[in-house]
Amino acid sequence: MSGETPFDPRLLDRFPADPRPDSDVAELRRIWAAPTGWERLTIVNNNYVGLWYVAAAFLFFLLAGILALVMRVQLALPLLGVLPQETYNQFFTMHGTVMMFLFAVPIMEALGVMLLPQMLAARDLPFPRLSAYAFWAYFIGGLSFFASLFVGLAPDGGWFMYPPLTSMAYSPGINADFWLLGIGFIEISAIAGAIEILVGILKTRAPGMTLARMPLFAWAMLVFAGMILIAFPAVILATLLLELERALNWPFFDPTRGGDPLLWQHLFWFFGHPEVYIIFLPAAGLVSMMVASLARTELVGYRLIVLALLATGFISFGVWAHHMFTTGMPRLSVGFFSAASMAVSLPAGIQVFSWIATLAIGKPRHNTPTLFVIGGVVTFVMGGLTGVMVAMVPFDWQAHDTHFIVAHLHYVLIGGAVMPVFAAFYFWFGMTSRRPLSERLGKWVFWLVFTGMHLTFLPMHLTGLMGMPRRVYTYLPGMGWEWPNLVSTMGAFVLGGGVLLFLVDLARKFRFSLEDGAGNVYGGGTLEWLPTGLYSARSIPVVRSRSPLWDDTGLADAVESGRYFLPRSVTGLRETLITSPMRAEPQYLQIMMGPSAWPFLAALFTAGFFLLLTVQAYSAALVCFPLAVLSVLRWLWDTDRPVRDRHADVGAGILLPTYMTGPISHGWWAIVCVLVVCLMIFAMAVFGYAFLYGIHPSYWTVPQDRWWSAPVVAMNGGAAILALYGRCLLAREASTRWIPTSAALFAAGSLVAAVTTDWLSWRAEGLDPQLTAQGAFSYALLALQGLLVAIAALMALYLAARTSRGLVTKPANTTFDVVVLFTLYTASQGAATGLLLRLFPGGT
């Protein structure tokens, strides 16, 4: 592995080049200027979108925190009547759901959106409009979801919404539908953000920032994004299945018709456990970066921490059933999950020891972020210890569903995520605010939060072991639970007081500014501390170490003088460099999209569609749906437009292409990520199908007309061949404008024919989705295929529209590639579905 690309690394020795004139900066400012007034809704730049994202996530943290305070008041003494039982159920469900789905993961995505481009010295994330869409979808969806509390329609089945409690029999109202449709939609937004972050980290790093020099927050976010792509499809499928059961009476989770409630638990926890590491890993990445700066020394064990992040990312997928130890799973299976649950503490321990070693050899100062880092590590380790305790099955059988688990989860989440986030607020505040947060008040904030946290949750270990269950709205006197609960309640208000003090300081000190920020108060050594504007750094430096600002004290001035890559806009448009994944060798110049109203409108109409479905306003939902689709298409219409100059001087006489297609292009990477998500949804559906057969084989019948799989596979195969043929035709000079696109259109037609044939053949066989889980799952798989086919057909029509306007370039075109890849995947899934439903179960 010498060069990863044809780029000659010796060209990087041309930098730093000669300084550039100040007129270049004025032009950069003009090109990257943010709209004002109402047009702020069209902003796509990461500095604004990231800030709004962070603010929104923190707002949800506060809202969920208020719910917790009210719950603690209710539990302060036995038989208090502050909240009626039904309302209490809504409160704890919303507290958990909002904290996990609307705060914990989004705050990490938000910090990624805000910090990563600057850390990597990219001008923005690679798909700015996608981040804007992800933010608005999350914000509008989240607020609407929370508002359900005010009309008494908040979900009340616990944050993990187990059937049969959440099936129609026991939850006939639309409360559960708010959760299912609301969270399902918000998770789509999270996936969009993850794709953005993954492609951004691998493709937009500053030249020379090899994987070995990448900031640890970037490594953590890379693993975070990969985990989201693998884990979130499980909960999207689960919410879809439960909603189908509730709306159409398809018995996925009804054991009287071949379904099983355990299927929900498997699907949910396959998402749910990686979810907590999705929350923890970015926080760990932040801690790794802060620890080095705060201790004023290089981080001990960089490579080991990278290993720990990767290992956690994998092993966390092997522990999901430790949430199900009490469900009667086979003993050997339970043993594997127990062992894996203990094994996953190894990589976490590596990180903790690394942080301790760094603090020990360095010279940390007594300041607020250091306090939050140390406090967080102490708290997280305590939570980790109880985690290993509950990994032991017999212990878990006693502690499951008691307050012991509530204590454990809050210790790991507050220690492992909330405190690092607070530390990060203090550490990076100077990037975006003219004034730093107060150190004096910050220490008060820390001690109130730390003390309050331990006062609240330490006694819960005791109440849990004394038998107090979770999710109970009150308890009888004389159980010995009174004093611990009272102490917990007092602690909660101490914790709340700390957060309130933080808010006061925030209001006093936060004054948004990028070019005039308070600066690098705590002495960080990475690129986000370069002087920046909305265009990020003035020029994109060549990175030669892990802490460039520590190792090259003249770097900031050289960057500001325009002595590196892209000191000006080459094309007059927003641009950034695309580099290779391993060695960050420059590959091409990416033209980036600017402000647009379409992402906001697309988010509004998508949220509207899901929310109107929830309240059963079907006609209005049917209006929103095409508007959402049209908004997305209109947004995409502006993209994939090659510029006149096929090559551009990106600095020091280095010429790079301005347009790239194929596996090198960022668009290709994005669609591959989307296909990974689709594949995971399908894989989880196949798992569910096989699982239900394994649990209740007596409800399964052997398919009769197996021969139908032949034409289904043939039509899907034909679609794949036509799509590939179209791609070959595009590369041929002799092809006219419409021939390749016609092949893509015919491919889409073949997909439609395949899924229609499949569907009709099962109808003819008399398979009833309401009668058995086999029927339900078969039609669910067909519906999933139908959805992909509809998207593929829409993409083909969109391609035809672009062809009619001469926007499909030859010999290669990114939009064409994206359509072909999606068609290939859809055809593969269609063929697999056709075979699976007819060949499994076997027999005659």
Add this chain to the structure above:
Amino acid sequence: MRSWLSLLGGLVIWAVHFLGSYLIASALPGTTTARWLVLVLTGLCLSAALVLLARARERLRCTTDELRGWMLVLTGSGYSLVIVAMVFQALPAVID
């Protein structure tokens, strides 16, 4: 792609071991056959990890490229970690 597969190779082997163990235990619950199959799978996965670890060490001895060397050390550490994890995870098949 090869470099990524090499880097994540150990963790992929772990995933195969875990998934295989889980599927075997689910398909043949409560049987001695399941335990033996898991032990066979463990043996195969451990052998693969050890072979690949040895190859990574050999390649490390021959490389002069800084990034490649860094990645090979990471790769080797990964194999070492998963060897420990797989041995630990196979213990339920051994312990009654």
